[in-house]
Amino acid sequence: MLALFVAAIAVTTSGCGKNAESDPTSADGSLYALLKNNNFAYYKGENVILSPKGSSPHGPFKLRFNAKAMAALDSTGKLPAGSIFPDSSIVLKEVYDGDKLKQLVPMMKSSGANSASGWVWAQYGDDGKIIYSVSKEGEKCVSCHQANGNRDLTLSFDLH
Numbered sequence: 145m146l147a148l149f150v151a152a153i154a155v156t157t158s159g160c161g162k163n164a165e166s167d168p169t170s171a172d173g174s175l176y177a178l179l180k181n182n183n184f185a186y187y188k189g190e191n192v193i194l195s196p197k198g199s200s201p202h203g204p205f206k207l208r209f210n211a212k213a214m215a216a217l218d219s220t221g222k223l224p225a226g227s228i229f230p231d232s233s234i235v236l237k238e239v240y241d242g243d244k245l246k247q248l249v250p251m252m253k254s255s256g257a258n259s260a261s262g263w264v265w266a267q268y269g270d271d272g273k274i275i276y277s278v279s280k281e282g283e284k285c286v287s288c289h290q291a292n293g294n295r296d297l298t299l300s301f302d303l304h
């Protein structure tokens with residue numbers, strides 16, 4: 145009975161446009177579609193699950209980059225200290241529970257709509273559920289990420 149009730153809620157919320165796949169032209173839908181394109185390279189070329197470090201709230205993850213972002217990385221796979229990513233770069237954190245992909249957590253470099261401190265921030269379930277919409281303008285992400293002013297608000301290069 146409880147399961148039925150929970151399922152009913154899940155159907156209702158996705159019906160209300162809370163799923164990024166339901167409206168591919170929306171800001172959340174178009175970013176989610178870019179992530180699902182999936183031609184993202186792995187950090188240091190290694191398809192491995194990393195353990196969170198420091199103050200990270202994210203859980204075990206794989207770290208990936210679109211081609212724009214890759215172009216900014218040096219031969220060690222890191223963004224050189226003091227550098228910034230070019231516009232439209234996407235740094236994607238894939239959060240895992242065991243070996244199961246749970247969440248897609250992107251930062252997309254932009255000074256346009258929904259951006260905060262030079263990035264658009266979001267969090268999606270692997271099924272497209274919008275957990276943290278771009279429209280929130282990174283209010284819960286930026287304070288932690290700006291702790292490192294040296295690598296364009298990204299934290300992994302100093303921790304991993």
Ligand code: HEC
Nearest residue numbers: 196197198200235237249250251265266285288298299300
């Ligand atoms: C309390 C601190 C904290 C908050 C809040 C936080 N992050 Fe992070 N984030 C981290 C840390 C630390 C890392 C480095 C990787 C690791 O060990 O998890 C990271 C890594 C990332 C990465 C990979 C690129 C990088 O910076 O290394 C992305 C993408 C990301 N976070 C997105 C977000 C988004 C989107 C939000 C808001 C919904 C958010 N983060 C909120 C601490 C935080």
